[in-house]
Amino acid sequence: MANQILVLAVLTMTSLTCTLVIAFEPSPLQDFCVADTTSSGLHIAGNTSNPLGVRITPVNVAQISGLNTLGISLARIDYAPWGVTPPHTHPRATEILTVLEGTVAVGFVTSNPDNKLISKVLNKGDVFVFPVGLVHYQQNVGNGTAVSLSSLSSQNPGVITIANSVFGANPSISDDVLAKAFQVDKSIISDLQIKF
Template sequence: MGNQILLLITFLAMTCALVIAFEPSPLQDFCVADTTSSGSYRINGFPCLDSKLATAEHFFFSGLHIPGNTSNPVGGKVTPVNVGQIPGLNTLGISLARIDYAPWGVIPPHTHPRATEILTVLEGSLNVGFVTSNPNNKLISKVLNKGDVFVFPVGLVHYQQNVGNGIAISLSSLSSQNPGVNTIANAVFGSNPAISEDVLAKSFQVDKSVISSIQAKF
């Protein structure tokens, strides 16, 4: 009897784990984001526009052929294609981004809290990498060339750098219609209101004057 109860508990635990681990299949063909709705009700996305009002424009974006402007301090520019650009992506769990890099330009260390990213190099060479979680914080990095593909696991800090004297271009696919982005430097040194200099000075083991200088840039 005891073994039967143990087996039943184990079966129930496994069943619950499977239910938690997988999202249910969509119950409709699509859910075009209704960004004008005044309602506050959300189910992992925007409210659905009446499907009878859907048009081809809700599933369309034009512009990935246009180079991004890399005339900025980091020399990198992201052109996103997520639910903000294509309302029809709402609830579908996928998005894209074109990334342009000036010579030696970077996309600074950042995370996507809601998505794994798979990057393909279209032009040039990139040094890419991500850092594993505490306590190891291992850097896993590689130099990629045209046609190469690299994966950044969801939530981990990662970066890209053009390691050539010409332009570089990459295309990223992300496993969320709205992956989010949290650039580490912006979050730490450019928060609003600012994190106290004392906290940051102790965290980075530097003088407060160094923190003040960095915060001024953000």
């Protein structure tokens, strides 16, 4: 009888091991494109003469098709003095930002119900991580230009800028809905929608 229990235990353990192996998710890498695995120009400063004072130069699968299925991408961010990358999310990627020049204030907001702001002022050589899907921002808090390099854990991280999405939706989100959500008068919502 003891031998039968031991055999049953071994079979159960073996079947659990097989279940774990069957549940293993293999790497998404299927093949790669040798013809398009390079990009150039990240050493060139971006033009920051726009209302936000920021220029983002992406290097993702849209620029290098060889990144397809590799799960990585980059972005160079140039900031004019006090330039800001407005609150946004990357629905498919965690981001790690390294400051190359200047001083950059960064932060992200944790999810509901806490909505805690995690923020820091970074100097040249400092690194900060923005977890996947969380709302985050960056701002040059110096009087000179700043530059950062972001690495993202997806070849196509996506970007959803909060203000553009909410106030610039096409067709527009009802001003009744937005006025109630933001607890402001409809005229304020209308003014914001015109800007986006």
